[in-house]
Amino acid sequence: MTKVIIIGAGTGGLSVAKELSKNKDAEVLIIEKGPLADTKDAYKYYDTWDRNEMEIIKTTLVGGSSTVIAGNFIPSFVEELKKYDIDITKQLDELKDELKIAPMPESHIGDADHILQKAAEELGFDMQPMPKAIDATKCKQCGKCAWGCPHGAKWSSLEDLKIAQQNGAKLITDEEVVKLLVEDSKIKGVVTNKANTYTADIVVVAAGGVVTPKLLRLAGINTAGETFAVDPFITIGGYYKGANQTKQIEMNKFIKLPYAVISPHTSQYVLDGIKQTHPDATADDVLSFMIKIPDNRKGKVYANKVEKSIDYDDVAYIAQASAIAGAILKQAGVDMESISSTHTRGAHLIATSPVGEVVDSNLQTEIENLYVADGSVLPKAEGIPPIYAILAIAKRLGQHLADII
Numbered sequence: 001m002t003k004v005i006i007i008g009a010g011t012g013g014l015s016v017a018k019e020l021s022k023n024k025d026a027e028v029l030i031i032e033k034g035p036l037a038d039t040k041d042a043y044k045y046y047d048t049w050d051r052n053e054m055e056i057i058k059t060t061l062v063g064g065s066s067t068v069i070a071g072n073f074i075p076s077f078v079e080e081l082k083k084y085d086i087d088i089t090k091q092l093d094e095l096k097d098e099l100k101i102a103p104m105p106e107s108h109i110g111d112a113d114h115i116l117q118k119a120a121e122e123l124g125f126d127m128q129p130m131p132k133a134i135d136a137t138k139c140k141q142c143g144k145c146a147w148g149c150p151h152g153a154k155w156s157s158l159e160d161l162k163i164a165q166q167n168g169a170k171l172i173t174d175e176e177v178v179k180l181l182v183e184d185s186k187i188k189g190v191v192t193n194k195a196n197t198y199t200a201d202i203v204v205v206a207a208g209g210v211v212t213p214k215l216l217r218l219a220g221i222n223t224a225g226e227t228f229a230v231d232p233f234i235t236i237g238g239y240y241k242g243a244n245q246t247k248q249i250e251m252n253k254f255i256k257l258p259y260a261v262i263s264p265h266t267s268q269y270v271l272d273g274i275k276q277t278h279p280d281a282t283a284d285d286v287l288s289f290m291i292k293i294p295d296n297r298k299g300k301v302y303a304n305k306v307e308k309s310i311d312y313d314d315v316a317y318i319a320q321a322s323a324i325a326g327a328i329l330k331q332a333g334v335d336m337e338s339i340s341s342t343h344t345r346g347a348h349l350i351a352t353s354p355v356g357e358v359v360d361s362n363l364q365t366e367i368e369n370l371y372v373a374d375g376s377v378l379p380k381a382e383g384i385p386p387i388y389a390i391l392a393i394a395k396r397l398g399q400h401l402a403d404i405i
């Protein structure tokens with residue numbers, strides 16, 4: 001038997017586990033820092049890293065950030081990854097069938113989407129339907145995708161876990177990997193915060209874009225964490241009586257600009273600003289958009305510190321997209337005096353262990369049999385949802401390891 005440890009039961013880690021566990025010669029152990037919780041409670045496990053200029057959002061629980069996604073699945077990074085001899089086309093096709101990725105039916109498009117789409121079209125902007133991994137027969141349109149789905153309608157990596165466990169993979173929860181054991185440039189195992197040592201022939205690090213580079217740096221891979229992208233976003237909106245956007249599926253449509261994506265989205269922070277002009281406004285009276293821009297890689301992750309700030313380009317792109325979003329909101333009937341925005345946040349934590357720099361085209365590091373399979377291996381940021389590409393590249397690694405074991 002070949003012993004394989006996967007660090008992190010999140011999006012990338014469980015995708016590897018699902019594929020690799022199909023090989024009966026692989027003994028798969030997944031070690032996860034967070035608990036195994038019901039997806040409806042996922043919001044309780046949000047944590048943020050350094051609230052400086054940019055709030056960085058992630059969750060720590062089994063399923064990782066897949067538990068709180070808006071459910072958006074846009075193919076991305078396909079051409080970029082080909083530059084590194086990585087073709088994820090096959091895996092994207094497989095995932096499309098497995099996750100039943102498709103736009104929501106008309107029955108699941110909310111009134112707010114219709115209002116915003118009409119206004120956008122009147123101004124000459126094309127709003128496309130967003131491909132989702134949400135089962136419309138179960139979705140109650142409660143607007144709680146980013147809390148964790150209360151109705152079991154939205155896909156999450158817990159489905160990959162179920163298959164991996166049926167195939168014999170073992171899961172340890174509530175235990176944090178703090179160190180990689182390396183001897184003669186070969187991986188030997190991991191050490192956890194409970195002072196347990198687990199030995200392995202192969203280790204796959206999938207602790208997410210912030211923690212993975214930290215573990216690699218501690219193991220002597222100093223190129224890890226030298227870059228960091230998050231695709232900064234804001235939510236901008238204003239007063240529109242009875243918009244009821246909070247009770248509709250988020251981000252069901254999107255406008256793709258060269259420098260930004262604009263998509264219907266709500267946030268409690270927008271209401272705080274709107275109350276300055278409309279003190280009686282409630283969450284039901286907000287009509288708003290998310291603006292997300294493609295990031296540069298100008299951030300760093302050190303063993304105990306994260307640096308990610310907003311620069312001139314970020315501000316310029318957000319300002320340009322805000323002007324368009326503001327015009328559409330005005331056209332839709334939003335009170336312009338009330339327009340307000342959130343602070344800048346980032347939820348696509350990527351490019352901290354990029355392919356071609358920290359890992360090779362098989363996602364192996366300079367340490368023999370030490371692999372990486374999460375958002376950190378993506379080579380740059382594209383400003384569009386990355387989970388489809390993360391799942392595909394991790395699935396590809398799982399298939400590769402299953403072939404060579």
Ligand SMILES: Cc1cc2nc3c(=O)[nH]c(=O)nc-3n(C[C@H](O)[C@H](O)[C@H](O)COP(=O)(O)OP(=O)(O)OC[C@H]3O[C@@H](n4cnc5c(N)ncnc54)[C@H](O)[C@@H]3O)c2cc1C
Nearest residue numbers: 008010011012033064065070071072177374375385386387
């Ligand atoms: C609110 C929100 C909405 C989003 N919506 C979308 C969307 O609609 N579409 C999209 O494409 N993307 C979306 N994203 C981004 C997407 O969820 C992430 O890019 C993706 O899930 C990251 O996958 P990952 O494998 O890199 O990390 P994660 O899925 O975060 O997995 C990392 C795992 O490692 C665990 N871990 C961390 N440290 C350790 C340790 N030391 N030891 C053991 N385990 C550890 C964590 O608990 C976690 O389970 C969203 C993100 C957020 C926060």
